[in-house]
Amino acid sequence: MKNFQLSAVRTTGTAPPPTHSTPDSPRADGIRLAHVARRFGSGDAALTALRDIELEVRAxxxxxxxxxxxxxxxxxxxxxAGLLAPSAGEVLFRGRPVTEPPEGMVYLFQQYTKSLLPWRSVAGNVALAFEADRRLTRQQVQARASEYLGLVGLAGFEKHYPWQLSGGMQQRVAIARALAAEPRVLLLDEPFSAVDALTRVELQALVLELRRQRGLTVVLVTHDVDEAVFLADRIAxxxxxxxxxxxxxxxxxxxPRDAIETRELPRFLELRHTLMERLLGREPRP
Ligand SMILES: Nc1ncnc2c1ncn2[C@@H]1O[C@H](COP(=O)(O)OP(=O)(O)O)[C@@H](O)[C@H]1O
Ligand SMILES: [Mg+2]
Structure with a gap:
């Protein structure tokens, strides 16, 4: 597995604070979706996207x-993420209803190229996550941006602009910015769908490693069975x-999961087979 210079940063080695370890405490990072529905439009043009979603995300x-x-x-x-209101039902985070983007949660957009500001340097994009904090000096802002870029394997690219980077590198910048907000929960919307296959494998390993280091709760939406089985603890x-x-x-x-070995495990192949059948609407094999 590739080394993403994980040892060079302050966060390495120390276990994350146990805010997520007691599911019943008010600070636990669990999420609950209760009868969530969402319609778009009205009258004849109405479309029911979500009918009735019941789901629990464990801290x-x-x-x-x-x-x-x-x-x-x-x-x-x-x-x-609190970016869109449900038509019915509710989302609870740490036991409280989500009505706006809650602190402690970040959302990584599907189209990451659109989420980076083209007129800002790579470091400037990462700094968006924390530069509003008046207690930080200019130097501290720079240092912190560099630190997060190091975390995703982009040390030395601070002064580049997003358009000077490959798609995979731009996605790393978006991940660095998300992490720079020091979230407890990471929401990922098909984050690797627009990068090439090898970059996807590297970014998957990166997300698993960052998640392990920081004890993050991660919710990933995807249409990719392989990706879901490789990354997740549970699949809805x-x-x-x-x-x-x-x-x-x-x-x-x-x-830990390995890009090659894990995909050869009997359990991996069995799950991938069953889920592909489900998604393609085929009869399960006897
Ligand atoms: N703002 C919107 N206005 C109208 N329809 C929408 C809107 N957003 C999504 N939809 C519709 O809701 C359905 C679900 O969309 P989406 O959540 O983007 O699906 P997915 O991410 O699974 O591909 C689609 O039919 C889409 O066209
Ligand atoms: Mg989508």
Whole structure:
């Protein structure tokens, strides 16, 4: 596995604070979706994207939400992030209703190229996460941006502009900025769908490693069965529209995961097979 210069940063080695370890405490990072529905438009043109979503995200877990294109994955994640209101039902984070983007949660957009500001340097984009903090001097802002860029393997690229970087590197910048907000929960909307296959493998390893270091809760939406099985602890399978959660499966694949070896495990192949059948609407093999 590639070394992302993880040892060079302040966060390495120390365990994350145990804010997520007691699911019943008010500070626990669990998320609950209760009867969440979302319609778009009205009258004849109305479209029910989400019908009735019941889902629990456990503090500290990596949950993948798997479903076909157009079933409402982005809609669902935006509702969790407090960026979009549900038509019915509610989302609870740390036991409180989500009505705006909650502190402690960051959302990584599907189209990351659109989320980086082209007129800002790479460091300037990362600094967006914390430069409003008046207690930090200019030097401290710079140092902190560099630190997070080092974390994602982009040390030395501070002064570059997003358009000077490859797609995979731009996505690393977006990940660095997300982490710079010091979240407890990371919401990822098909974060690797626009990068090439090898970059995807590297970024997946990066996200798993960052998640392990920081004890993050991660919710990833994807239509990619391989990605869901490789990354997640549990997978929630969505139906076609109007969408509900059809089933939740525990992956039961050991950590740490390896880009090559893990994908050859019998459990990995079995799960991938079953989930592909489900997504393609085929009869399960006897
Ligand atoms: N702002 C919107 N206005 C109208 N329809 C929307 C809007 N956002 C999403 N939709 C529709 O809701 C459905 C689910 O969209 P989306 O959540 O983007 O699906 P997914 O991310 O699973 O591909 C799609 O049919 C899409 O066209
Ligand atoms: Mg989407």
């Amino acid at each position: 500290g877990e990596f949950l993948a939400i798997l479903g076909p294109s157009g079933c409402g994955k982005s809609t669902l994640l935006q509702i969790v 399978i969505l139906s076609k529209r109007p969408t509900v959660v059809e089933e939740i499966v525990e992956t039961r694949i050991p950590h």
